[in-house]
Amino acid sequence: MLKISNLHAGIENNEILKGINLEVKAGEVHAIMGPNGSGKSTLASVIAGKEEYEVTEGSVVLEGENLEDSSPEERAHKGIFLSFQYPVEIPGVSVTNFMKTAINEGRKAKGLDDMPAKDMLKMIREKAELLEIDRKFLSRSLNEGFSGGEKKRNEIFQMAMLEPKLAILDETDSGLDIDALRIVANGVNKLKNKDNAVIVITHYQRLLDYIVPDFVHVLHQGKIVKSGTKDLAHELEEKGYDWLKQETAV
Amino acid sequence: MAYTEEELKKELETKEYEYGFYTDIESDTFPIGLNEEIVVAISKKKEEPDWMTQWRLEAFKAWKLMEEPEWANITYPKPDFQAISYYSAPNSKPKYDSLDEVDPELLDTFKRLGISLDEQKKLAGVAVDIVMDSVSVATTFKKTLAEKGIIFCSISEAIKEHPELVKKYIGSVVPQKDNFYAALNSAVFSDGSFCYIPKGVRCPMELSTYFRINQAGTGQFERTLVIADKGSYVSYLEGCTAPSRDENQLHAAVVELIALDDAEIKYSTVQNWFPGDKNGKGGVFNFVTKRGICHTNSKISWTQVETGSAVTWKYPSCILKGDNSIGEFYSIAVTNNYQQADTGTKMIHIGKNTRSTIISKGISAGKSQNSYRGLVQVNSRAKNARNFSQCDSLLMGNDCGAHTFPYIEVKNKTAQIEHEATTSKIGEDQIFYCNQRGIDTEKAIALIVNGFSKEVLNKLPMEFAVEAQKLLEISLEGSVG
Numbered sequence: 133m134l135k136i137s138n139l140h141a142g143i144e145n146n147e148i149l150k151g152i153n154l155e156v157k158a159g160e161v162h163a164i165m166g167p168n169g170s171g172k173s174t175l176a177s178v179i180a181g182k183e184e185y186e187v188t189e190g191s192v193v194l195e196g197e198n199l200e201d202s203s204p205e206e207r208a209h210k211g212i213f214l215s216f217q218y219p220v221e222i223p224g225v226s227v228t229n230f231m232k233t234a235i236n237e238g239r240k241a242k243g244l245d246d247m248p249a250k251d252m253l254k255m256i257r258e259k260a261e262l263l264e265i266d267r268k269f270l271s272r273s274l275n276e277g278f279s280g281g282e283k284k285r286n287e288i289f290q291m292a293m294l295e296p297k298l299a300i301l302d303e304t305d306s307g308l309d310i311d312a313l314r315i316v317a318n319g320v321n322k323l324k325n326k327d328n329a330v331i332v333i334t335h336y337q338r339l340l341d342y343i344v345p346d347f348v349h350v351l352h353q354g355k356i357v358k359s360g361t362k363d364l365a366h367e368l369e370e371k372g373y374d375w376l377k378q379e380t381a382v
Numbered sequence: 383m384a385y386t387e388e389e390l391k392k393e394l395e396t397k398e399y400e401y402g403f404y405t406d407i408e409s410d411t412f413p414i415g416l417n418e419e420i421v422v423a424i425s426k427k428k429e430e431p432d433w434m435t436q437w438r439l440e441a442f443k444a445w446k447l448m449e450e451p452e453w454a455n456i457t458y459p460k461p462d463f464q465a466i467s468y469y470s471a472p473n474s475k476p477k478y479d480s481l482d483e484v485d486p487e488l489l490d491t492f493k494r495l496g497i498s499l500d501e502q503k504k505l506a507g508v509a510v511d512i513v514m515d516s517v518s519v520a521t522t523f524k525k526t527l528a529e530k531g532i533i534f535c536s537i538s539e540a541i542k543e544h545p546e547l548v549k550k551y552i553g554s555v556v557p558q559k560d561n562f563y564a565a566l567n568s569a570v571f572s573d574g575s576f577c578y579i580p581k582g583v584r585c586p587m588e589l590s591t592y593f594r595i596n597q598a599g600t601g602q603f604e605r606t607l608v609i610a611d612k613g614s615y616v617s618y619l620e621g622c623t624a625p626s627r628d629e630n631q632l633h634a635a636v637v638e639l640i641a642l643d644d645a646e647i648k649y650s651t652v653q654n655w656f657p658g659d660k661n662g663k664g665g666v667f668n669f670v671t672k673r674g675i676c677h678t679n680s681k682i683s684w685t686q687v688e689t690g691s692a693v694t695w696k697y698p699s700c701i702l703k704g705d706n707s708i709g710e711f712y713s714i715a716v717t718n719n720y721q722q723a724d725t726g727t728k729m730i731h732i733g734k735n736t737r738s739t740i741i742s743k744g745i746s747a748g749k750s751q752n753s754y755r756g757l758v759q760v761n762s763r764a765k766n767a768r769n770f771s772q773c774d775s776l777l778m779g780n781d782c783g784a785h786t787f788p789y790i791e792v793k794n795k796t797a798q799i800e801h802e803a804t805t806s807k808i809g810e811d812q813i814f815y816c817n818q819r820g821i822d823t824e825k826a827i828a829l830i831v832n833g834f835s836k837e838v839l840n841k842l843p844m845e846f847a848v849e850a851q852k853l854l855e856i857s858l859e860g861s862v863g
């Protein structure tokens with residue numbers, strides 16, 4: 133589904149990603165871990181097409197198509213979804229209105245008419261239930277005054293609404309309380325099927341008990357320095373990153 | 383294409399006013415210049431009674447001694463008042479025989495604003511068949527209004543048909559000498575609207591469609607007088623979201639509202655005059671005096687959405703004379719390119735327990751300057767007066783400006799005044815967030831702007847709100863890749 137080859141990207145002569153290789157197949161869950169500042173969010177942004185970052189080498193290919201010339205909204209229409217580490221506030225725009233716009237823009241790109249209001253409401257109701265979101269919440273301004281956990285849960289609600297092919301969850305677990313973590317993880321699992329894929333970026337192995345990854349990768353200084361199975365996450369939890377840093381320095 | 387702030391800024395600058403074009407109206411026009419003879423001639427032409435002629439002359443005398451105000455935060459070449467023709471009879475001859483002859487882009491805008499076909503014809507100046515809907519709708523409206531005793535007609539007609547009402551109220555809120563432009567308007571006003579709601583009557587409809595149909599093509603010195611008698615209610619809509627292409631550069635209107643005891647007037651404006659091209663050339667200068675007086679327990683609410691004009695100078699105000707009266711001002715002002723807007727309100731608290739609310743939303747893009755200027759004055763007798771003001775500015779790019787000038791004068795210690803102000807910028811992160819959800823930059827900006835303006839949009843009557851929302855979208859559209 134997604135193939136990243138020798139990806140180099142950065143900002144104004146400051147290279148942040150230094151040759152990333154990663155392949156994600158349909159039906160898989162990949163976890164990306166790594167110390168602060170190693171480039172995890174940057175990788176997520178580059179996949180989503182944020183133009184602030186310049187890609188200097190390598191490629192991102194989605195279902196056989198090079199995304200080089202695709203704008204962020206085109207990538208979204210192609211099925212890429214990013215759950216932001218820091219979701220932004222949009223005052224005065226309700227969650228419902230925002231989702232309605234997003235869904236209808238996506239449909240427009242596919243040459244479809246707007247979703248009938250009845251279907252939209254039904255879908256909102258279903259997905260809100262799935263994530264145990266109070267419907268009152270949906271008429272509030274997007275992310276404005278939301279608690280950290282509420283913002284994250286709202287991101288996953290949007291993911292549920294948009295039904296992406298490839299979802300990248302950037303530290304969606306941080307800020308969630310124990311119950312919320314379980315609800316959100318269950319939500320993600322229910323949305324998971326053999327045709328879509330998820331990349332979870334996290335610092336904690338705890339999330340991976342719920343959303344079980346097929347592969348775990350460690351990002352360090354802009355490179356994937358180790359890949360493994362779920363056990364790697366346990367190992368990291370125990371030993372930290374130092375041993376890996378040393379290993380790669382050698 | 384994705385977006386960077388740099389690009390947005392550039393694109394905004396290249397935004398053109400697509401709808402401006404020249405029209406050559408054959409009309410019965412006076413020679414340029416202004417003197418007593420011209421004032422008398424205007425009055426004659428309109429077959430006005432002598433008292434009206436004298437009233438105009440008084441205004442003219444006052445105007446001659448006045449100077450154009452300089453204090454607003456705007457700069458513009460001063461109009462040459464002797465180079466303007468002060469009377470131009472509207473010509474009934476249609477400009478076009480069918481809609482096919484009208485600029486397709488203009489029609490497209492009309493369509494997107496949801497304006498009916500008949501109205502499109504009216505607005506574009508296409509010949510309208512007598513049996514057409516718009517005319518019969520207007521007639522039906524008139525009948526319904528007449529049954530309730532509501533008078534709604536042109537001011538010229540009112541001067542002839544209802545002189546006692548006009549004589550009593552014209553100039554009672556905005557005196558002839560009030561300011562330079564008001565004096566000029568009083569001397570030479572061409573036409574405008576008159577509305578009287580009798581005691582205890584609730585006007586059964588928004589005075590909108592009717593108004594729009596009938597006001598297409600009113601002159602540059604418009605005069606409006608709205609009187610809500612005791613215990614009555616009216617919602618009045620002025621202007622039109624459709625772009626106004628007007629060859630008159632200077633517009634100096636006067637609007638007076640009178641809310642007698644227990645009455646309520648809701649006055650909404652959507653204004654979209656030609657703002658000039660991207661270099662700041664052309665465009666309408668809009669100098670308007672709007673003021674209402676509130677008697678005991680009455681309420682006046684001004685709501686405005688301004689997207690047009692090269693220069694706007696406008697302060698809809700309330701004189702809260704009666705005890706327990708309420709004044710409200712809700713405003714959205716959009717400026718782009720070289721547009722300059724200096725708008726705001728004055729709330730004059732005279733009666734006891736008077737309350738006022740001011741919500742002002744300024745959106746600036748390009749090299750435009752957007753100023754809010756507000757005065758809250760609490761007189762010594764106004765016990766327990768309360769005011770809440772909120773002025774929010776939204777900036778797009780780094781070359782535009784937003785300014786807030788709140789003036790507060792309080793002469794009664796029991797007054798409670800609250801003022802809040804915020805300035806924000808549409809951030810790249812907000813745009814990227816929207817983009818990531820599949821919303822392109824243009825739509826994202828519309829969404830953010832609408833969200834920012836929501837409190838005011840919500841105050842507009844439903845049908846107008848939808849149009850205004852689209853108008854905001856269109857005003858900022860084409861401005862980004």
Ligand SMILES: Nc1ncnc2c1ncn2[C@@H]1O[C@H](COP(=O)(O)OP(=O)(O)OP(=O)(O)O)[C@@H](O)[C@H]1O
Pocket residue numbers: 143148166167168169170171172173174175184217
């Ligand atoms: N827009 C930017 N301007 C300057 N530096 C940046 C920018 N974006 C990222 N960086 C730098 O690139 C490096 C990687 O940042 P990134 O946010 O991708 O790290 P991360 O792995 O997500 O870290 P964390 O675990 O703390 O979220 C950091 O050193 C960061 O300061």
Ligand SMILES: [Mg+2]
Pocket residue numbers: 172173174217302303
């Ligand atoms: Mg990060």
